[in-house]
Amino acid sequence: MKKTSSGADKQATCVEKEESCEHAVEHGESLEAVQSSGRQAGSALPGSQCPPQLRLTDGPLGASPAVMETMGADALPLTVNSSEKRDVVCIFGTGDFGKSLGFKMLQCGYAVVFGSRNPQVSSLLPRGAEVLSYSEGASKSDIIILAVHREHYNCLAELADHLNGKILVDVSNNRKINQYPESNAEYLAQLVPGAHVVKAFNTISAWALQSGTLDASRQVFVCGDESKAKQRVMDIARTLGLTPLDQGSLVAAKEIENYPLKLFPMWRLPFYMASVLCVFFFVYCAIREVIYPYVNGKTDTTFRLAVSIPNRVFPVTALTLLALVYLPGVLAAILQLYRGTKYRRFPNWLDHWMLCRKQLGLVALGFAFLHAVYTLVIPIRYYVRWRLRNATITQALANKDSPFSTSAAWLSDSYLALGILGFFLFLLLGITSLPSVSNMVNWREFRFVQSKLGYLTLVLCTAHTLVYGGKRFLSPGILRWSLPSAYILALIIPCTVLVMKFILILPCIDKTLTHIRQGWERNSQPSKSALNGKPDI
Numbered sequence: 001m002k003k004t005s006s007g008a009d010k011q012a013t014c015v016e017k018e019e020s021c022e023h024a025v026e027h028g029e030s031l032e033a034v035q036s037s038g039r040q041a042g043s044a045l046p047g048s049q050c051p052p053q054l055r056l057t058d059g060p061l062g063a064s065p066a067v068m069e070t071m072g073a074d075a076l077p078l079t080v081n082s083s084e085k086r087d088v089v090c091i092f093g094t095g096d097f098g099k100s101l102g103f104k105m106l107q108c109g110y111a112v113v114f115g116s117r118n119p120q121v122s123s124l125l126p127r128g129a130e131v132l133s134y135s136e137g138a139s140k141s142d143i144i145i146l147a148v149h150r151e152h153y154n155c156l157a158e159l160a161d162h163l164n165g166k167i168l169v170d171v172s173n174n175r176k177i178n179q180y181p182e183s184n185a186e187y188l189a190q191l192v193p194g195a196h197v198v199k200a201f202n203t204i205s206a207w208a209l210q211s212g213t214l215d216a217s218r219q220v221f222v223c224g225d226e227s228k229a230k231q232r233v234m235d236i237a238r239t240l241g242l243t244p245l246d247q248g249s250l251v252a253a254k255e256i257e258n259y260p261l262k263l264f265p266m267w268r269l270p271f272y273m274a275s276v277l278c279v280f281f282f283v284y285c286a287i288r289e290v291i292y293p294y295v296n297g298k299t300d301t302t303f304r305l306a307v308s309i310p311n312r313v314f315p316v317t318a319l320t321l322l323a324l325v326y327l328p329g330v331l332a333a334i335l336q337l338y339r340g341t342k343y344r345r346f347p348n349w350l351d352h353w354m355l356c357r358k359q360l361g362l363v364a365l366g367f368a369f370l371h372a373v374y375t376l377v378i379p380i381r382y383y384v385r386w387r388l389r390n391a392t393i394t395q396a397l398a399n400k401d402s403p404f405s406t407s408a409a410w411l412s413d414s415y416l417a418l419g420i421l422g423f424f425l426f427l428l429l430g431i432t433s434l435p436s437v438s439n440m441v442n443w444r445e446f447r448f449v450q451s452k453l454g455y456l457t458l459v460l461c462t463a464h465t466l467v468y469g470g471k472r473f474l475s476p477g478i479l480r481w482s483l484p485s486a487y488i489l490a491l492i493i494p495c496t497v498l499v500m501k502f503i504l505i506l507p508c509i510d511k512t513l514t515h516i517r518q519g520w521e522r523n524s525q526p527s528k529s530a531l532n533g534k535p536d537i
């Protein structure tokens, strides 16, 4: 419990007690980290975006009695040439985030004034910063960053007079997605209607600010109703070495606040799909290749669980997932053809599936990679060498070799070649999905690789599996307890997708689909111009 002592200020009334803090998620970092980052930065300033005229100085900038000198003797207050007037930024709240942001701002040449409930007691603040009461702090700057939790915003209503016409930057996050009916920024705008509220910095952690944002995301989503205020905040973000992204009006604040609370949203569906497929195929193969031989001939083949079965499960999962990347595009095309328009929303499940195709494809690539590595070890496996040795000895004892089969050689070489080429294109898809590469190609090139070469990858991988099956495909001996080999199951979805795609690219269907995708609608009243050159269906 910490009582405020600053009775003279309005802000005193808003602070009754410091409750036990429930914001542990955001508080990861200790103050030692702030101090040690200060020491590191003092030597070389890694990653700092400070203007060149900034130099290290020995002492605090301000002479206020409340100036704090607690960042350690070798912490680095930076200053600009004294002739240059520095922008003053006020930060409300001297918690983890306020301190880290203040420290970074000082480094980058801003004059920082903290507003605190209890300026005398605030400690461990970056040297060079001034600490005042909320109302005094607010009067020093026209831009105020609120490093305070939303739960404590109510006290700002009493400061409304001091905040009128100022830019208020809301950095707050919640603990749960959609925790409150309105966003924190909109709530703030209601509390202080005379201020220009801008949402920003909530995606940057105190830790990232301390570590020079070198190994964390630098994206700062910014939104607000007043464009000048927004520009000022974006300029600050840029000076701090961050990348501001304008997200529009304050209505976008809810989405921006939910963003850091999401946990790999686009990876979840691919992860579930991959897990379900892996478990299913693993159990399926174990039944066919371990349990079946044991029940029928008391043979122990459990060693297959280590390499043989994984080297079925991984490629089979990779192929199925690859087909599942291209299935939603086909379903979407069928839906558009059926509806005769592209202007109706897809069902939510299809929408989400379409959006996570990249992640689905990358998971598939991971499994294909595992298959390639497992295949490399086939020749050095004990079981494989034992079988080869035995076959050779049997032939030597019988004094009879098996004739060379050209068709078998063709089948074997073909399926290997198809696998290698398929894997190469698979890798190419993966490489073009890296932002550094996709930024270098234009929209058409990207679509060519992802869509055209993507389908070619699916064709090659499906052909690799079909040719691997070869002649065994339809022989009844392949069934165990009426269960076919796993690769036969794995071919169902890819073959279905390829057949449907083939039908969709037939000229008559493709023409209609193209018109629909260019904006033509089957049931709309045809205008004169729309009638020109449109298909009659």
Ligand SMILES: Cc1cc2nc3c(=O)[nH]c(=O)nc-3n(C[C@H](O)[C@H](O)[C@H](O)COP(=O)(O)OP(=O)(O)OC[C@H]3O[C@@H](n4cnc5c(N)ncnc54)[C@H](O)[C@@H]3O)c2cc1C
Binding pocket: 322, 325, 326, 328, 329, 330, 332, 342, 357, 358, 359, 360, 361, 362, 364, 365, 426, 429, 430, 432, 433, 434, 438, 447, 450, 451, 452, 454, 517, 518
């Ligand atoms: C390893 C790997 C990495 C991948 N990385 C990425 C990635 O980085 N980014 C990514 O997006 N995907 C990625 N994918 C997924 C996949 O390759 C792409 O989503 C691919 O574009 C899907 O092809 P499609 O033909 O089904 O496209 P679709 O989007 O279904 O489009 C088919 C065609 O219709 C057109 N079209 C579709 N909808 C409309 C419309 N509403 N109006 C007009 N024309 C329309 C398109 O121009 C296209 O020519 C990856 C896949 C793999 C395997």
Ligand SMILES: NC(=O)C1=CN([C@@H]2O[C@H](COP(=O)(O)OP(=O)(O)OC[C@H]3O[C@@H](n4cnc5c(N)ncnc54)[C@H](OP(=O)(O)O)[C@@H]3O)[C@@H](O)[C@H]2O)C=CC1
Binding pocket: 014, 015, 016, 017, 018, 019, 021, 023, 026, 027, 028, 092, 093, 094, 095, 096, 097, 098, 115, 116, 117, 118, 122, 146, 147, 148, 149, 150, 152, 171, 172, 173, 174, 201, 202, 203, 204, 205, 206, 207
């Ligand atoms: N920590 C992080 O990494 C990130 C935090 N944020 C956001 O920044 C804001 C501050 O977070 P953080 O610094 O971690 O939080 P802390 O709890 O560490 O600090 C909050 C500060 O708010 C001030 N405050 C004002 N009124 C009250 C009150 N009634 N009770 C308690 N404190 C009060 C206090 O400063 P004083 O004593 O000086 O008045 C306190 O130090 C939050 O909205 C958070 O969501 C956003 C992104 C990342």
Ligand code: HEM
Binding pocket: 308, 311, 312, 315, 316, 318, 319, 322, 368, 371, 372, 375, 416, 419, 420, 421, 422, 423, 426, 461, 464, 465, 468, 485, 486, 487, 490
């Ligand atoms: C470097 C490239 C590749 C090589 C060298 C290769 C090689 C092989 C080999 C040797 C087998 C037989 C395994 C065995 O006998 O147990 C096989 C099977 C198979 N491969 Fe590949 N492959 C490659 C890439 C791929 C890719 C990219 C896919 C699909 C995404 C794929 C899908 C399959 C499937 C589904 C099987 C059948 C699995 C089974 O049921 O046994 N392969 N591959």
Ligand SMILES: [Fe+3]
Binding pocket: 021, 022, 023, 149
């Ligand atoms: Fe807190």
